[in-house]
Amino acid sequence: KLKPDIVLIIGDRAELFTIAIPAVILNIPILHLYGGDISEGSYDNLFRYSLSFLSSFHLVSNEKSRKNLLKIGIDPNNIFNFGLIALNKINYFKKVNVSDYLKKLKLSSKKKNIIVIFHPETIKKTNTKIQIKCILNSLKKINDNIIFIYPCSDPGYKIIVNEIKKFLKIKKNSVLLKNIQSNLFYNLFKYSDLIMGNSSAGILESKFFQTPSLNIGNRQDGRLYENNTIHSTFNTKEILKKINYALNNKKFISRTKNSKSIYFKKSSLVKTSELIKKIINKKIVPKPFKLG
Numbered sequence: 001k002l003k004p005d006i007v008l009i010i011g012d013r014a015e016l017f018t019i020a021i022p023a024v025i026l027n028i029p030i031l032h033l034y035g036g037d038i039s040e041g042s043y044d045n046l047f048r049y050s051l052s053f054l055s056s057f058h059l060v061s062n063e064k065s066r067k068n069l070l071k072i073g074i075d076p077n078n079i080f081n082f083g084l085i086a087l088n089k090i091n092y093f094k095k096v097n098v099s100d101y102l103k104k105l106k107l108s109s110k111k112k113n114i115i116v117i118f119h120p121e122t123i124k125k126t127n128t129k130i131q132i133k134c135i136l137n138s139l140k141k142i143n144d145n146i147i148f149i150y151p152c153s154d155p156g157y158k159i160i161v162n163e164i165k166k167f168l169k170i171k172k173n174s175v176l177l178k179n180i181q182s183n184l185f186y187n188l189f190k191y192s193d194l195i196m197g198n199s200s201a202g203i204l205e206s207k208f209f210q211t212p213s214l215n216i217g218n219r220q221d222g223r224l225y226e227n228n229t230i231h232s233t234f235n236t237k238e239i240l241k242k243i244n245y246a247l248n249n250k251k252f253i254s255r256t257k258n259s260k261s262i263y264f265k266k267s268s269l270v271k272t273s274e275l276i277k278k279i280i281n282k283k284i285v286p287k288p289f290k291l292g
Contacts, residue, residue, distance in 0.1 A: 004028055005280040009055070012039075012048035020054045029056040029279055029286060033085070035074075036065030038222025039200065041121045042154065045222070056286035057279060059085065059272065061204065061263050064224050075287040083265030085272050087208050093186040101184065102145065105175045112144040112247060113192040117199035120156030121219045128156035131234045132163045135197070135216065138239035139171070144247070146174040147188060149199075194246050196239075203229060207261040212246040212253065214239075226263075228256035 007023040009016045010033040023030050032055035039045050052058060052069060060066045061084045069079055099109040107113075118135060120128050139146055148164050151157040164176050180188075189195065189209045195202045196214035200223070206213040207226040215231050216239060230252075232242045245252065278284050 006031060006276060008033065008276075009051060010034065012037075012044035012051065014043070014047050016047070016051055017054075020051055024054050030054060031057045031059065031276065031279065033059045034061050034065070036060045036068040036079075037224075038065075038068065039219060040221035041123055041198070041217065041219035042119070043122045045123075057275070057284075059275075062224050073290045075290070077284075078286050080271075080275060081265075082268040082271050084204055084208075084261075084263040085268040087205070087261065087264045088267075088269045090186055090205070090208065093183050096184065096187045098187055098191045101187070105147075107145045107147075107173055107175065111173060112194075113147060113188070114139075114142065114144055114243070114247075115147050115149065115188060115192050115195040116197050117149045117151070117195070117201060118160055118197035118216070119151045119199060119219060120154045120160065121198070121217055122154050122156075124218070128159045129163065131217065132160045134234040134236050135239060136163060136167045137236045138243060139167070139174075141240055142243060144173070144193070146171070147192070148174065148176040149180065149185075150176070150178045194243065196243065196246075204263055207256070207259075208264055210257045212256050214242050214246055224262070226261065227259060 007019060007028050007030045009020055009030060020030055032051055035048060035052035035055065035058045037048060049072065052074065056078065058069055058074060058079045060069065060079060060081050063081060066079050066081050070076060102109050118132060151160045168174050168176060189205065189211060192211055194212050194214060195206050196216065198215060198217050198219040200220060202213040202215055203220055203223045203225060207228045211228070213229040215229055217234055230242055230246060232239045
């Protein structure tokens with residue numbers, strides 16, 4: 001019954017094909033956000049590029065991603081680099097009293113805060129249980145607040161959740177959050193001292209919040225990293241060393257705080273709105289992609 005003038009799809013999840021394919025069949029233009037990004041350690045990479053081929057227009061988060069789309073034959077006139085447009089909205093997020101929220105979680109407001117988001121690696125055959133245990137074993141030696149965020153529903157996520165729940169029983173000052181409102185998440189992010197794991201949030205949004213990021217493993221391989229991100233393999237001693245570095249190295253922390261995010265572009269929401277209007281009014285028409 002709906003007859004949309006345009007369809008917007010964001011990201012790389014498989015569920016988006018249930019929207020994209022009918023739109024193609026019905027000749028409804030698709031505006032795809034964040035094609036051209038790379039995350040070699042998950043199926044999302046395959047889905048993202050498949051969605052780009054189905055789409056009419058493309059909003060990319062950075063210049064490298066724009067060039068990636070050009071390499072696969074997307075016409076340059078169909079690509080618009082407005083940065084990570086969500087950062088414009090985040091820029092106006094409502095401030096909350098994080099100390100009060102930490103008290104509700106029974107966490108100390110006097111300790112540093114570490115956000116941990118870890119998803120399964122899905123491309124290569126990996127032992128998810130060993131991977132999450134490496135991370136948790138390193139965190140056993142950390143005396144700061146540890147705030148776990150639920151992983152995505154990729155195969156193996158239940159293993160991660162179960163191991164975290166075991167960890168919570170023996171480790172004080174740690175919690176697991178399943179459903180968290182975006183505004184509250186942004187506040188936690190802003191006032192945290194480190195985000196670690198393998199979430200894209202640690203790559204895309206962390207610099208904007210001036211939060212140090214520790215990327216672990218291969219899920220986000222190929223992303224455009226900023227100078228607030230350091231990396232580790234699944235080795236307990238190495239992870240612990242990198243955590244202490246991120247929390248205590250003054251030069252690294254200063255570098256994180258004193259430069260701007262390459263993913264942030266001013267007025268990207270306004271530019272996106274104007275683009276959508278032009279597409280709906282057929283003032284711009286997509287050109288077909290060309291291979292070779």
